[in-house]
Amino acid sequence: MAKPASSNTRAVTANRLRDGAVVFRTVTGGWSSRIADAETASSETDAARLLAQAERDAATAVVVGPYLIDVAEIGGELRPTSLRERIRAYGPTTPMAGVEAVPYL
Amino acid sequence: MYQYDHFDQEFVDQRVTQFRDQVRRRLTGELSEDEFKPLRLTNGLYLQLHAYMLRVAIPYGTLSAVQMRMLAHIARRYDRGYGHFTTRQNIQFNWIRLEDAPDALADLASVQMHALQTSGNVIRNTTADQWAGVALDEIEDPRIWCEIIRQWSSLHPEFSFLPRKFKIAVTGSPNDRAAVRVHDIGLRMHKNAAGEIGFEVIVGGGLGRTPLIGKTIAPFLPKQHLLSYLEAIMRVYNQAGRRDNIYKARIKILVHEIGVEEMRRRVELEWEGLRDGRLQLDASVVADIEQRFARPVYEKLPADSAEVALLRFKDKAFGRWMRANVVPHLQPGYAIVNISLKPEGEPPGDASAAQMDAIADLADAHSLGEIRVTHAQNLVLPHVKITDLPAIFARLQHIGLAADNIGQVGDIIACPGLDFCALANARSIPVAQRISRHFADAKLGAEIGDLQIKISGCINACGHHHVGHIGILGVDKHGEEFYQITLGGSAENAASIGTIVGPAVAYEDVVGAVDNIVRTYLDTRNADERFLDTVRRVGISPFKERLYAAA
Numbered sequence: 001m002a003k004p005a006s007s008n009t010r011a012v013t014a015n016r017l018r019d020g021a022v023v024f025r026t027v028t029g030g031w032s033s034r035i036a037d038a039e040t041a042s043s044e045t046d047a048a049r050l051l052a053q054a055e056r057d058a059a060t061a062v063v064v065g066p067y068l069i070d071v072a073e074i075g076g077e078l079r080p081t082s083l084r085e086r087i088r089a090y091g092p093t094t095p096m097a098g099v100e101a102v103p104y105l
Numbered sequence: 106m107y108q109y110d111h112f113d114q115e116f117v118d119q120r121v122t123q124f125r126d127q128v129r130r131r132l133t134g135e136l137s138e139d140e141f142k143p144l145r146l147t148n149g150l151y152l153q154l155h156a157y158m159l160r161v162a163i164p165y166g167t168l169s170a171v172q173m174r175m176l177a178h179i180a181r182r183y184d185r186g187y188g189h190f191t192t193r194q195n196i197q198f199n200w201i202r203l204e205d206a207p208d209a210l211a212d213l214a215s216v217q218m219h220a221l222q223t224s225g226n227v228i229r230n231t232t233a234d235q236w237a238g239v240a241l242d243e244i245e246d247p248r249i250w251c252e253i254i255r256q257w258s259s260l261h262p263e264f265s266f267l268p269r270k271f272k273i274a275v276t277g278s279p280n281d282r283a284a285v286r287v288h289d290i291g292l293r294m295h296k297n298a299a300g301e302i303g304f305e306v307i308v309g310g311g312l313g314r315t316p317l318i319g320k321t322i323a324p325f326l327p328k329q330h331l332l333s334y335l336e337a338i339m340r341v342y343n344q345a346g347r348r349d350n351i352y353k354a355r356i357k358i359l360v361h362e363i364g365v366e367e368m369r370r371r372v373e374l375e376w377e378g379l380r381d382g383r384l385q386l387d388a389s390v391v392a393d394i395e396q397r398f399a400r401p402v403y404e405k406l407p408a409d410s411a412e413v414a415l416l417r418f419k420d421k422a423f424g425r426w427m428r429a430n431v432v433p434h435l436q437p438g439y440a441i442v443n444i445s446l447k448p449e450g451e452p453p454g455d456a457s458a459a460q461m462d463a464i465a466d467l468a469d470a471h472s473l474g475e476i477r478v479t480h481a482q483n484l485v486l487p488h489v490k491i492t493d494l495p496a497i498f499a500r501l502q503h504i505g506l507a508a509d510n511i512g513q514v515g516d517i518i519a520c521p522g523l524d525f526c527a528l529a530n531a532r533s534i535p536v537a538q539r540i541s542r543h544f545a546d547a548k549l550g551a552e553i554g555d556l557q558i559k560i561s562g563c564i565n566a567c568g569h570h571h572v573g574h575i576g577i578l579g580v581d582k583h584g585e586e587f588y589q590i591t592l593g594g595s596a597e598n599a600a601s602i603g604t605i606v607g608p609a610v611a612y613e614d615v616v617g618a619v620d621n622i623v624r625t626y627l628d629t630r631n632a633d634e635r636f637l638d639t640v641r642r643v644g645i646s647p648f649k650e651r652l653y654a655a656a
């Protein structure tokens with residue numbers, strides 16, 4: 001469960017206002033619950049621009065509390081690097097009635 | 106059971122209507138998140154990692170079968186088919202959509218339920234002994250006083266903006282099952298030399314970043330003065346409690362800083378002006394509330410059942426469940442049934458909608474329609490005829506809730522942790538599941554006996570780890586989950602804060618560490634000595650040596 005080496009790639013995540021679902025800011029300027037759809041930024045400037053765009057969606061009541069997260073390509077897939085963000089992206093790690101456990105590590 | 110009066114119902118209905126409008130304005134963007142957040146929090150709606158979480162109040166842990174069915178309905182209709190009972194005798198739904206929240210609250214209001222006082226810097230839902238009104242050792246039903254406190258504290262204009270949240274617990278028994286020494290205010294009912302019943306008032310207990318055991322500020326407070334005395338404490342706290350630092354804002358820090366003597370002096374001074382005023386409790390008001398908690402009409406039954414005694418002997422599983430989960434009732438021929446929400450390897454405190462419905466049916470058939478929620482995240486059927494026990498056991502087996510582990514190693518308390526909670530450092534639930542599975546496989550539960558393991562995913566200590574016989578606290582070490590282990594905590598009569606046994610262990614090593622500690626206990630204990638007593642007798646050194654020698 002070691003943390004992958006820190007990358008400089010970032011994406012923006014937030015919770016969708018109407019239902020609280022975890023979403024990622026996409027390339028087309030929308031929000032998706034799949035991290036694979038996330039737009040990534042590899043420079044500070046790009047990251048700041050991405051976040052500024054997302055904050056406009058927070059101001060217009062689309063999402064709540066957007067912020068930048070570290071992501072990395074792992075096994076050909078875009079994944080958050082921190083455990084907290086992996087749990088947000090893929091759901092609880094506990095097999096539980098009604099919720100599918102998702103492999104996340 | 107307590108029934109709403111006109112005022113209660115109208116108030117709760119109004120709140121739903123107001124909240125519906127607030128949600129509408131939030132969804133259209135009229136309200137910003139900053140404006141809306143305090144409004145949703147006063148209605149028990151948090152934003153967690155994956156969704157909104159709705160925390161529904163279960164005042165003093167008492168529920169009717171009708172209310173339990175409504176919780177099942179909420180789980181099914183607005184959530185993902187289950188709910189999580191918390192260490193404050195409440196229930197949380199983890200997957201609520203903001204747009205559905207007003208409907209969920211309206212449905213709850215239709216059965217006299219709400220989410221008020223489950224969040225924010227107010228006096229929270231007052232908790233009580235889960236066996237209130239039925240325990241053999243009880244002096245008086247503590248829920249009468251919880252309800253009096255609820256009526257006094259709900260929307261108290263002076264106490265709507267306290268420095269921090271404020272938690273009160275009441276026990277009516279000499280054996281504290283409400284953890285009164287680790288609450289902001291704990292009330293312990295007892296009799297004085299003259300045989301009158303009053304309260305020992307304990308103040309400044311609490312867990313979290315600075316765990317402290319509460320101190321006795323009044324050894325015997327006559328009942329009629331309860332509210333004026335509480336009001337005096339609240340005033341002193343409201344004025345002098347710190348508002349500059351949330352970690353120092355709880356009353357425990359104030360009591361710790363000025364000392365209990367000075368606290369008592371200030372409270373008594375404030376109380377002088379209050380004690381004979383309007384807050385003095387009129388005997389008729391108390392009698393009225395007492396009546397709403399009147400004992401149900403029990404049948405006259407023989408104290409024992411030969412048939413059940415025989416079955417206990419013949420059916421080993423039933424016998425084990427009886428020994429661990431069923432306790433004596435004050436009424437001859439009746440028993441208190443504790444339903445463990447800790448099936449082997451399952452998340453502690455979770456119940457599916459189907460299980461909630463089944464328990465509601467059991468309550469209707471066998472427990473006068475009443476259910477309790479415990480702070481250990483279990484449920485109770487409080488009024489069961491001894492002759493009904495075999496049928497209840499069979500039904501519980503059928504719905505997967507017949508675990509015979511109350512108070513044992515498998516009966517773990519765990520907060521939601523990093524799987525759900527936005528404040529978490531580390532996961533709690535899977536740690537609990539692994540420990541539970543490990544000891545279930547080893548079939549060691551009964552052999553080990555009384556052992557309370559409590560797990561929190563961060564220092565906020567919702568899982569009460571400081572007062573676990575074994576406490577486990579999740580910490581974040583450079584982005585990885587580690588767990589700090591404490592030994593010797595207890596929330597009962599001789600309450601104590603656990604001692605850290607040594608360096609934190611990695612996620613993968615927690616089960617091994619707990620196993621190691623338990624084995625040290627088994628090798629060290631005197632005959633019949635409980636885990637806690639062994640730790641208190643020998644100290645942590647033998648545990649520490651063996652734990653870290655193995656590493």
Ligand code: SF4
Binds near residue numbers: 520565568
């Ligand atoms: S103890 Fe921490 S992680 Fe656990 S529920 Fe409380 S705030 Fe969340």
